[in-house]
Amino acid sequence: MRLDLTVLAIPGFIGAMAAEYAWQRKHPAPPGTRAGDYEFKDTMASLSMGLGSLVAPYVSKTLIGPLAGRGRAARTAMTVAIGATAATTALDVIRKLRSDDFGAAGVADWDTRVLQRTQAPSDGAPVRPVLERITGRVAGIAVASTALVVATEWGARTTGEKFFGRTPLDLGDGALVATLAVLGWDFIYYWNHRLDHEVRWMWAMHEVHHSSEHYNLSTALRQPWGDTMTLYIPYSLLALVGVRPRHIINARAINLLYQFWIHTEAVRSIGWLEKVLNTPSHHRVHHGTNSEYLDRNHGSILIVWDKLFGTFEAENSQPVYGLTKNIDTFNPIRIAGHEWVDMFEQVTGADTWGGRWSYLLRSPGWAYSHRRSAATVA
Incomplete structure (x- = not known):
C-alpha cells in the first residue's frame, strides 16, 4: 500500500504553521488589521476540514462507489433518477x-393569487402552492440522483489504470516522465x-x-469533502499518452504540496520568479x-497558464478574503454543506x-443573481 505524500507531509505542515505563527508574534500588528493572523476558531475549522478531506474519499468509496457500474445500488439509483424525472x-x-384552465375560466394567475393570500406566519414570506412544492421536491430528487449517478460513473470510467490499459503507449519511468506528469497535471x-x-x-x-x-x-x-460528487476533466488523460498511473498520483501530491506554502501573507514577493510561478502574491x-x-x-x-488564457491579475491592493457573502460559521459541517443545501433549494424552487x-x-454569479431576483419578486 502506497502512502500518500500529502499524508507524510503532515508534520511539515504543522511545523510550517508553527513557524508562521512565531513570525507573526515577532512582527505584531494591531488586532483585526492583518488577515494572516491566526484566530483559534478559524484555525480549528480549517484543520477539521483538512482532516475530513483525508477521510472523505474512503467514506465516499463505501457509500457512493457502489452507484457506479451495474450492481444493485447502481440500478436502484438509476431507477430513482429516471422515475423522479x-x-x-x-x-x-x-x-x-x-394554470391554463384557471386562466381560461377568468381567474387571473392562479399561482400568484395563491402566493398572495397564503403567507407564512413566521417571517411573512409567501408559501408556494402544495402542487408546486411537491413538484419542486421531486425535481430536486431527480436532479440530485442524476448528478450523483453521472459523477460516480464518470469517476469509475476515467481512472488512470483504465486509461493506461487502453493505450499502446508507455513512456516508462525516469525524471523526464515525472516532469511531464507534473506539467500535465498542472495544465489540467x-x-x-x-x-470550479x-x-x-x-x-x-x-467554495x-x-x-x-x-x-x-x-x-x-x-x-473540500465532496470532490467525488462533481465532474472533472480527468487527470488520467495523461495515461493515454503513456504516463504510468503512479507518476500521475505523484504529480497530484506534488501539486498539493506546492500549493500549501502560497497561503501566507508573510512572503510578499519572490522576485523574478513571480513571472513564472504561482506565488503567495498571486494566490x-x-x-x-x-x-x-x-x-x-x-x-x-505555474502562473503562465493564467497569463496565456487571460485570467491573470497582479496584486495591486490588499485583498479582502472570504466569500462575496460570508457564512459566519466555524462549524465544519455547515462549511462543507451549506452551498449544496442552497443549490438544492434553488433547484426545487425552479419551474422548468x-x-x-x-x-x-x-x-455561481448567475445563480446568486437569480436568487436575489426571486426574493425581490416574492
Whole structure:
C-alpha cells in the first residue's frame, strides 16, 4: 500500500504553521488589521476540514462507489433518477394545465393569487402552492440522483489504470516522465480550477476552500469533502499518452504540496520568479473578494497558464478574503454543506428543467443573481 505524500507531509505542515505563527508574534500588528493572523476558531475549522478531506474519499468509496457500474445500488439509483424525472415532467404538465384552465375560466394567475393570500406566519414570506412544492421536491430528487449517478460513473470510467490499459503507449519511468506528469497535471488543474469558479456544481464543492476570512497556512488545509460528487476533466488523460498511473498520483501530491506554502501573507514577493510561478502574491489575489480579483489566478504551480488564457491579475491592493457573502460559521459541517443545501433549494424552487439544471451548470454569479431576483419578486 502506497502512502500518500500529502499524508507524510503532515508534520511539515504543522511545523510550517508553527513557524508562521512565531513570525507573526515577532512582527505584531494591531488586532483585526492583518488577515494572516491566526484566530483559534478559524484555525480549528480549517484543520477539521483538512482532516475530513483525508477521510472523505474512503467514506465516499463505501457509500457512493457502489452507484457506479451495474450492481444493485447502481440500478436502484438509476431507477430513482429516471422515475423522479418522469414524475417531475408529469407534474409540470399537470401544473401547466391547471394554470391554463384557471386562466381560461377568468381567474387571473392562479399561482400568484395563491402566493398572495397564503403567507407564512413566521417571517411573512409567501408559501408556494402544495402542487408546486411537491413538484419542486421531486425535481430536486431527480436532479440530485442524476448528478450523483453521472459523477460516480464518470469517476469509475476515467481512472488512470483504465486509461493506461487502453493505450499502446508507455513512456516508462525516469525524471523526464515525472516532469511531464507534473506539467500535465498542472495544465489540467488550471482548467479544472477555473471550472470550479465558473460552474455552480463544482463551486459548491470548491467554495469550502475560500470560506475563511483569514489567510495563512492553515487556510491551505481547508479542503473540500465532496470532490467525488462533481465532474472533472480527468487527470488520467495523461495515461493515454503513456504516463504510468503512479507518476500521475505523484504529480497530484506534488501539486498539493506546492500549493500549501502560497497561503501566507508573510512572503510578499519572490522576485523574478513571480513571472513564472504561482506565488503567495498571486494566490492572495485568487482568494480576494475584491471585484478586480474575482475568478483570477487559477494556476497551481505555474502562473503562465493564467497569463496565456487571460485570467491573470497582479496584486495591486490588499485583498479582502472570504466569500462575496460570508457564512459566519466555524462549524465544519455547515462549511462543507451549506452551498449544496442552497443549490438544492434553488433547484426545487425552479419551474422548468432549464432553470433547474441552470442552478447546477451555470455560473455561481448567475445563480446568486437569480436568487436575489426571486426574493425581490416574492
